[in-house]
Amino acid sequence: MEPAPVRFGIVLLPNFTLTALSGFIDTLRLASDVGDKSRPERCTWQIVGENLRPVRASCGVQMSPWTTFDGAVDYQYIVVVGGLLHSGSETTEATLEYLRRAASSGASLVGICTGAFALARAGLVDKQQICISWFHYEDFLERFPFIPTNLVVTDSFFVADGNLITCSGGAASIDVAAATLRRHIAPEVVSKALRILQVADPGARSDQQPFPPSVTSQFSPKIRRAIALMEQHLSSPLGLDELAARVDASPRQLERLFTAETSLTPASYARLVRVRVAVWLLRRSRKSISDVAEVCGFTDVSHLGRELKRVVGITPKECRDMDARKLPEALRTLLEGRDLARLNSPVMDTLDLPQPTSTEPLRDA
Structure with missing residues (x-):
């Protein structure tokens, strides 16, 4: 029957x-x-x-x-x-x-x-x-x-x-x-x-969603998924141990992959991801600057301001108000979702701060 x-x-x-x-x-x-x-x-x-x-x-x-x-x-x-x-x-x-x-x-x-x-x-x-x-x-x-x-x-x-x-x-x-x-x-x-x-x-085939604009196809699947998870956990960053476990890698293996493919540590790349989303929200949403800082995992507006100044050379208010035709190239890169690892090397050097412990969230002080 x-x-x-x-x-x-x-x-x-x-x-x-x-x-x-x-x-x-x-x-x-x-x-x-x-x-x-x-x-x-x-x-x-x-x-x-x-x-x-x-x-x-x-x-x-x-x-x-x-x-x-x-x-x-x-x-x-x-x-x-x-x-x-x-x-x-x-x-x-x-x-x-x-x-x-x-x-x-x-x-x-x-x-x-x-x-x-x-x-x-x-x-x-x-x-x-x-x-x-x-x-x-x-x-x-x-x-x-x-x-x-x-x-x-x-x-x-x-x-x-x-x-x-x-x-x-x-x-x-x-x-x-x-x-x-x-x-x-x-x-x-x-x-x-x-x-x-x-x-x-x-x-x-892969059971993963197509990746956010900050991810490029040139990266390996583990790196692409790790970056997607960074975007998912902006306000409550994952520690290195948990991030590695979620992509089926050891912490040391994930660090090696990030260094080889992006020239950055996982913590440094996670900071760039948070800055990218902050720039997007400042330019394309009505959220207050303090709300943007909170959503993107920064401790306060000053923290957001320091990181934004370091990456694109302008303050959050300037980022929000600036004429689109005058945007710095680094800011255009962030807005358009191009490969974050291709931002100019001086910026990368300033962002590459000491790696936190493996269980500590991937954020800077």
């Missing part, structure tokens, strides 16, 4: 990303099909909403829910597809309440792209890890300061922790769909679906 189909309910948030939705549904469709007839035999899915009015994707395409929350069936998985954060309306209270009811009934919750923000707003993120795109990491911390930063993951495509599954968005939704289906369907069936989509099996 064939097992009952796996049941998915899909909630579209305003300005959802179409790639994330289509990747998830097409993986379900291909894995569910028997005999190439595109029939939902191994799993079923419905798009559900507060009402049947069309929901607009970030690209302008509109899609109408198939049924309302009140008419929805008992799904095993509720998939929340998010998208743009800073335009359009917020998730409605009716949607948040539906997510809470689904969670209390035992459904697993899947947050795709910024769908994880809705799960957090609904109070459904407790002690589980949650995956966020590095691009939205600061947005998440600002909106949900009560969620510990060590639970927020930005160096993986997706995280499954208990009944909560979250992913960074985009094509990573395919990985989430595949991993979820493997809980219920033969792995070879799921692998076949991925081959039809012409997508590499997640187990056959």
Whole structure:
């Protein structure tokens, strides 16, 4: 006797990303099909909403829910597809309440792209890890300061922790769909679906997110991941021991790799990463200078000012107010996310301060 189909309910948030939705549904469709007839035999899915009015994707395409929350069936998985954060309306209270009811009934919750923000707003993120795109990491911390930063993951495509599954968005939704289906369907069936989509099996490639702009492809995977973790832990830097463990290296090996590939110690590179993010926030956000210093892990405004002066030769206020056409080359390098290790060598020499102990956070005094 064939097992009952796996049941998915899909909630579209305003300005959802179409790639994330289509990747998830097409993986379900291909894995569910028997005999190439595109029939939902191994799993079923419905798009559900507060009402049947069309929901607009970030690209302008509109899609109408198939049924309302009140008419929805008992799904095993509720998939929340998010998208743009800073335009359009917020998730409605009716949607948040539906997510809470689904969670209390035992459904697993899947947050795709910024769908994880809705799960957090609904109070459904407790002690589980949650995956966020590095691009939205600061947005998440600002909106949900009560969620510990060590639970927020930005160096993986997706995280499954208990009944909560979250992913960074985009094509990573395919990985989430595949991993979820493997809980219920033969792995070879799921692998076949991925081959039809012409997508590499997640187990056959890196499971890390594309790296932030401060990382270049010339670096080895361990260095790239270490830099991504530095960006993730700006306000609470990891010690060398923990950083090395997270990238599957010994502290000494990680120090050697950093010296060979960047000409800097891990601590010096971590300081440059914090300066880069501080410059970006000073130029492109309305945060106060003291808030920027705090977010980026500096002890106070004076500390930020010393490091900024050392790297680009200007104060935080000058950085914020300066005409874009007059920006120093070093500051342009930081803003544009070019290779930090290629900043001029005198700057590097001034930043290369004594290495802290292995358990001490990678920050300067």
